Amino acid sequence: MVSKICTGNYSAAYGSMRSRVRTVAAYPITPQTFIVEHISEFVNNGEMDCEYIEVESEHSAMSACVSASASGVRTFTATSSQGLALMHEILPIASGMRLPVVMAVVNRAIASPINIWVEHNDIMPERDSGWMQVFCDNNQEVLDMVLQAYRIAEDRRVSLPMTVCLDAFILSHTVEPVDLIEQADADRFVPRYKPTGPILDPDDVNAVGVFTPPDYVMECRWQTDKAMRSAVEVIGEVNAAFAKQFGRDHGGLIDPYMVDDADAVLITMGTASSTAHEVVDDMRAEGKKVGLVKLRFWRPYPMTEMRAIAEKVKAVGVFDRAVSFGVGGPSFIEFKSAVFGIDLPVLNFIGGLGGRDVSLADIRYMYDKLLDAAKTGEVRRDVTWVGTRGVSQ
Amino acid sequence: MKLKDLPDEELFTRGHTACAGCGAAIAVRNLMKVLGPNTMVVNPACCLLIFGATYPYLAWKVPFHHVAFENTAACATGMSRAMKVLGKDETLIMGIAGDGGTADIGIQALSGAAERNENMLYVMYDNEAYMNTGIQRSGSTPFGAWTTTTPVGKVKAGKSNFKKDMPLIMMAHNVPYVATASVGHIQDFIRKFEKAKSMKGFRYIQVFTPCPTGWRHDTAKTVEIAKLAVDTGMWTLYESENGKVTISKKPKMTPVAEYLKPQGRFRHMSEEDVKSLQDWVMKKWEADEKYAQCRQ
Numbered sequence: 001m002v003s004k005i006c007t008g009n010y011s012a013a014y015g016s017m018r019s020r021v022r023t024v025a026a027y028p029i030t031p032q033t034f035i036v037e038h039i040s041e042f043v044n045n046g047e048m049d050c051e052y053i054e055v056e057s058e059h060s061a062m063s064a065c066v067s068a069s070a071s072g073v074r075t076f077t078a079t080s081s082q083g084l085a086l087m088h089e090i091l092p093i094a095s096g097m098r099l100p101v102v103m104a105v106v107n108r109a110i111a112s113p114i115n116i117w118v119e120h121n122d123i124m125p126e127r128d129s130g131w132m133q134v135f136c137d138n139n140q141e142v143l144d145m146v147l148q149a150y151r152i153a154e155d156r157r158v159s160l161p162m163t164v165c166l167d168a169f170i171l172s173h174t175v176e177p178v179d180l181i182e183q184a185d186a187d188r189f190v191p192r193y194k195p196t197g198p199i200l201d202p203d204d205v206n207a208v209g210v211f212t213p214p215d216y217v218m219e220c221r222w223q224t225d226k227a228m229r230s231a232v233e234v235i236g237e238v239n240a241a242f243a244k245q246f247g248r249d250h251g252g253l254i255d256p257y258m259v260d261d262a263d264a265v266l267i268t269m270g271t272a273s274s275t276a277h278e279v280v281d282d283m284r285a286e287g288k289k290v291g292l293v294k295l296r297f298w299r300p301y302p303m304t305e306m307r308a309i310a311e312k313v314k315a316v317g318v319f320d321r322a323v324s325f326g327v328g329g330p331s332f333i334e335f336k337s338a339v340f341g342i343d344l345p346v347l348n349f350i351g352g353l354g355g356r357d358v359s360l361a362d363i364r365y366m367y368d369k370l371l372d373a374a375k376t377g378e379v380r381r382d383v384t385w386v387g388t389r390g391v392s393q
Numbered sequence: 394m395k396l397k398d399l400p401d402e403e404l405f406t407r408g409h410t411a412c413a414g415c416g417a418a419i420a421v422r423n424l425m426k427v428l429g430p431n432t433m434v435v436n437p438a439c440c441l442l443i444f445g446a447t448y449p450y451l452a453w454k455v456p457f458h459h460v461a462f463e464n465t466a467a468c469a470t471g472m473s474r475a476m477k478v479l480g481k482d483e484t485l486i487m488g489i490a491g492d493g494g495t496a497d498i499g500i501q502a503l504s505g506a507a508e509r510n511e512n513m514l515y516v517m518y519d520n521e522a523y524m525n526t527g528i529q530r531s532g533s534t535p536f537g538a539w540t541t542t543t544p545v546g547k548v549k550a551g552k553s554n555f556k557k558d559m560p561l562i563m564m565a566h567n568v569p570y571v572a573t574a575s576v577g578h579i580q581d582f583i584r585k586f587e588k589a590k591s592m593k594g595f596r597y598i599q600v601f602t603p604c605p606t607g608w609r610h611d612t613a614k615t616v617e618i619a620k621l622a623v624d625t626g627m628w629t630l631y632e633s634e635n636g637k638v639t640i641s642k643k644p645k646m647t648p649v650a651e652y653l654k655p656q657g658r659f660r661h662m663s664e665e666d667v668k669s670l671q672d673w674v675m676k677k678w679e680a681d682e683k684y685a686q687c688r689q
């Protein structure tokens with residue numbers, strides 16, 4: 001085992017190398033830039049046997065990945081924020097063609113105002129793109145999930161693209177000790193790439209992506225929907241296989257902590273989870289029954305798991321680092337839809353936008369409100385903006 | 394290769410749904426005969442996609458790929474690099490797009506791929522408007538032409554800008570091969586595709602392909618009109634091979650009015666507008682000739 005101090009960006013780049021990616025097409029954007037720089041170095045040092053395409057935009061990056069993948073080659077890319085928005089048109093094409101492209105997304109605020117710090121509003125418009133999306137909480141998880149992503153995405157039952165999300169700067173630029181998986185171990189975990197569907201091959205004439213009239217499209221959509229539902233099972237299997245081989249269990253769709261006997265739980269995505277974890281420990285020491293649900297997979301969404309939690313606890317809080325304007329946080333909206341018909345207070349907290357710190361005190365404030373709601377069973381205000389000047393403390 | 398020596402085998406077969414007299418269909422049928430079966434095709438949104446590849450039918454007898462509208466060169470890049478990885482880089486990767494998909498929305502990806510000297514042949518079939526969406530103007534539409542977005546109105550009629558000089562833009566990228574061709578000069582067309590096929594790196598051919606539906610001309614006159622474009626100087630046939638520019642055919646300098654006459658899209662043009670176009674043609678030819686002289 002080689003443990004090294006490295007950034008989340010290094011983890012992502014390293015993961016793509018260890019997964020034996022053969023084509024990378026990417027374009028730099030803060031805070032993702034180091035990923036493309038690291039990959040360029042791996043390639044130029046002969047450590048990574050890969051065609052690195054220095055495309056002129058993210059739109060072309062995703063286009064080149066789609067076509068390379070459709071030609072039967074394992075591909076990787078990475079982007080963030082504005083770059084992801086520019087790719088938007090091509091994302092559903094990757095999933096519609098059932099191509100297992102893997103992409104690291106360093107979540108950064110979307111303009112305007114232009115800002116380079118963490119926020120999840122960049123990826124929310126991609127919710128319905130047909131991509132699986134996992135949010136990471138530390139740099140080890142970033143590396144491990146890149147490897148897992150290929151196994152999940154390339155599984156015959158799934159055959160869908162996947163993003164591995166990491167919070168801007170908090171992970172992308174912060175160093176942590178990471179077990180840098182060795183090639184032989186990675187090879188045992190990520191099998192050689194075998195395309196699951198028809199590909200573009202000079203020796204076997206196929207067409208990929210033709211114009212399709214109404215007679216046939218519904219069935220394509222149904223198959224993609226089915227694949228996304230099948231992914232639930234595959235994600236569990238891959239996580240178990242990974243835990244068995246590497247001794248690290250990151251959880252499946254969710255990673256619950258102290259939930260079983262909790263009165264109130266908070267749902268978080270990305271690095272706010274670590275902060276909340278600490279608050280749970282502090283408050284448990286004070287005898288307060290609080291728990292945490294780290295929402296790892298945004299797609300497929302843990303419908304069943306969330307219902308089970310709602311049936312167990314007295315109040316649920318959802319922390320969103322994003323907002324659907326005029327309504328509330330996207331994760332909150334999703335949770336409410338998942339637990340439809342189960343009667344309990346569900347509070348939404350919006351915070352940490354544009355890179356604003358989410359402090360221990362912020363999280364404690366959320367838990368205090370949740371414990372109140374658990375006691376009274378009454379909901380006063382659904383959506384609370386946390387740490388917003390002129391609005392809240 | 395002579396026209397009569399082209400293989401009988403059709404790699405872009407009958408049964409496609411192009412309009413009668415479609416210049417693009419003539420170009421694709423013939424260029425595929427030259428390029429042969431070891432070719433893979435990327436094709437964006439445009440008429441050709443619809444008339445050649447609407448599920449469950451396919452006119453193409455080679456691997457065919459469509460992704461979106463503006464990314465032909467980027468997709469061809471992905472395919473080309475993938476073939477390199479797989480050790481199949483003897484296969485020719487051809488991106489083929491319309492003038493809109495090339496000169497307008499696709500120019501960024503095209504410029505990027507050219508600058509990187511990606512190993513591909515990029516073909517623009519130039520029917521001088523967005524035909525698939527119903528004849529809207531493009532950067533490649535000539536001055537004066539009626540389109541549905543340059544309609545003949547009471548205060549303005551036809552396109553007020555001149556045609557974008559894409560071949561020149563591509564030559565400025567210093568790629569191995571740039572050529573213009575025409576369905577009116579099929580022998581020259583065959584020679585240029587043969588040459589492109591024999592080379593490596595980034596190659597660009599822009600083919601002049603009249604569109605009877607959009608240009609409002611007799612469906613039997615596609616080839617005749619394509620010839621007139623060359624004779625009048627509206628379309629220069631030339632090529633640039635590793636930077637050396639050669640004029641393929643000198644225009645006769647037939648008055649531009651002869652070219653405009655059989656096409657409904659120019660019918661409304663005033664004498665003054667015809668003169669502006671004639672002046673533009675004279676200047677363009679002069680510039681093309683000088684350019685060829687200084688790139689020897």
Ligand SMILES: Cc1ncc(C[n+]2csc(CCOP(=O)(O)OP(=O)(O)O)c2C)c(N)n1
Nearest residue numbers: 438439440462491492493494522523524525
């Ligand atoms: C991003 C995007 N914008 C617009 C369109 C609509 N569209 C499809 S084909 C087309 C015009 C194609 O024109 P051209 O490239 O000249 O090919 P032609 O149809 O004339 O052969 C347009 C505007 C699209 N498919 N995608």
Ligand SMILES: [Mg+2]
Nearest residue numbers: 491492522524
């Ligand atoms: Mg056109």
